[in-house]
Amino acid sequence: MPDSGLVMYEEEFKQIDAELSKLHQLANAKVTFLVDKNGQLIASVGETQNLDTTSLASLTAGNIAATGGMAKLLGEKEFSILFHEGEKDNVHISLIGDRVILVVVFDQRSSLGLVRLRVKKSSEVFVQIFSKIMDKVDKEKENKSSRSPFAEITEDDIDRLFG
Amino acid sequence: MSFINYSAREINCKIVYYGPGLCGKTTNLIYIYKKTNPDSKGKMISLATETERTLFFDFLPLALGNIKGFKVRFHLYTVPGQVFYDASRKLILRGVDGVIFVADSQVERMEANIESMENLRKNLKDQGLNLDAMPFVIQYNKRDLPNVVPVEELNRVLNPRNVPNFEAVAATGKGVFDTLKELAKTVIMELKKKS
Ligand SMILES: Nc1nc2c(ncn2[C@@H]2O[C@H](COP(=O)(O)OP(=O)(O)OP(=O)(O)O)[C@@H](O)[C@H]2O)c(=O)[nH]1
Ligand SMILES: [Mg+2]
Numbered sequence: 337m338p339d340s341g342l343v344m345y346e347e348e349f350k351q352i353d354a355e356l357s358k359l360h361q362l363a364n365a366k367v368t369f370l371v372d373k374n375g376q377l378i379a380s381v382g383e384t385q386n387l388d389t390t391s392l393a394s395l396t397a398g399n400i401a402a403t404g405g406m407a408k409l410l411g412e413k414e415f416s417i418l419f420h421e422g423e424k425d426n427v428h429i430s431l432i433g434d435r436v437i438l439v440v441v442f443d444q445r446s447s448l449g450l451v452r453l454r455v456k457k458s459s460e461v462f463v464q465i466f467s468k469i470m471d472k473v474d475k476e477k478e479n480k481s482s483r484s485p486f487a488e489i490t491e492d493d494i495d496r497l498f499g
Numbered sequence: 500m501s502f503i504n505y506s507a508r509e510i511n512c513k514i515v516y517y518g519p520g521l522c523g524k525t526t527n528l529i530y531i532y533k534k535t536n537p538d539s540k541g542k543m544i545s546l547a548t549e550t551e552r553t554l555f556f557d558f559l560p561l562a563l564g565n566i567k568g569f570k571v572r573f574h575l576y577t578v579p580g581q582v583f584y585d586a587s588r589k590l591i592l593r594g595v596d597g598v599i600f601v602a603d604s605q606v607e608r609m610e611a612n613i614e615s616m617e618n619l620r621k622n623l624k625d626q627g628l629n630l631d632a633m634p635f636v637i638q639y640n641k642r643d644l645p646n647v648v649p650v651e652e653l654n655r656v657l658n659p660r661n662v663p664n665f666e667a668v669a670a671t672g673k674g675v676f677d678t679l680k681e682l683a684k685t686v687i688m689e690l691k692k693k694s
Pocket of ligand 1: 519524526527641642643671
């Protein structure tokens with residue numbers, strides 16, 4: 337089997353949120369968010385009220401997947417940073433390790449240089465947090481204390497989902 | 500690949516609609532989008548050509564309800580069915596939790612169905628997944644058309660493993676939710692097995 341799904345715990349979620357906030361502030365960004373490579377939003381900070389973050393997450397992952405595919409064809413390992421420049425807003429997308437994507441949306445109040453610098457610093461922190469999460473997941477698997485909410489579900493629970 | 504978030508108390512699963520060009524994958528999603536109440540769905544995103552053929556993917560996030568206090572979300576994707584978009588299909592399959600194969604029931608699309616099924620199997624294998632060992636259902640679509648292959652024959656050719664299969668007319672919605680429900684069920688039961 338390939339590796340199992342991503343799991344997020346309270347403790348690490350708080351650390352991620354704190355680092356995203358820090359990055360948001362220090363990079364003068366409009367929005368910062370983290371997406372898993374499969375397109376699922378992990379956390380977001382900033383002016384997200386009028387933003388469809390779920391869709392953005394999916395498109396970000398599609399974007400990274402497409403350029404990753406291009407990279408392979410060109411014999412590159414991966415393009416680990418993407419930058420899209422708009423009239424008002426710019427988007428900086430970067431890979432953290434091999435399964436998480438960091439996105440920073442910013443306008444003229446910031447600059448690409450500043451964003452790059454702050455992203456680099458935050459990336460190191462994120463890498464550590466995610467490696468802690470993976471360790472935790474492995475440990476939980478070993479001692480099978482499985483707090484998974486799915487362990488005790490029944491067919492009835494599932495039927496009720498569809499009302 | 501499921502994403503369990505203990506902090507936000509959410510579980511996300513990824514479901515992919517696969518099948519040959521024009522079999523009705525996008526039509527399935529459009530119907531689901533139309534019939535789901537506004538607070539349980541997000542926007543539907545379609546990356547399509549000017550002639551409405553899927554270019555990269557369609558995406559529809561669905562929040563169905565709660566299980567054991569966890570919000571259960573399904574992210575539905577369709578692949579582009581046209582043969583030459585294979586690179587994109589591979590990307591969409593990454594991290595998939597379950598597959599719905601939409602077959603086009605028309606006699607003249609039989610070969611396309613078989614080819615697409617083989618393509619699915621191969622693309623899953625390339626990322627270490629086995630079609631025979633994962634949540635999988637088949638939908639026989641376009642049952643409203645006159646020139647359809649009988650279901651027994653379709654099953655014989657496309658469904659040797661005898662997974663759950665449904666007759667559908669995606670254009671009117673017949674069979675669309677039955678198909679999705681069955682796969683969603685299997686995906687959740689699979690998560691239970693793994694936990
Ligand atoms: N008669 C009939 N037509 C259908 C049915 N389902 C879909 N169609 C039509 O078939 C055509 C193609 O449907 P799509 O949903 O775009 O097909 P697709 O599988 O997404 O195609 P690609 O994006 O190219 O892979 C459209 O004109 C639909 O209206 C059905 O059950 N019966
Ligand atoms: Mg389509």
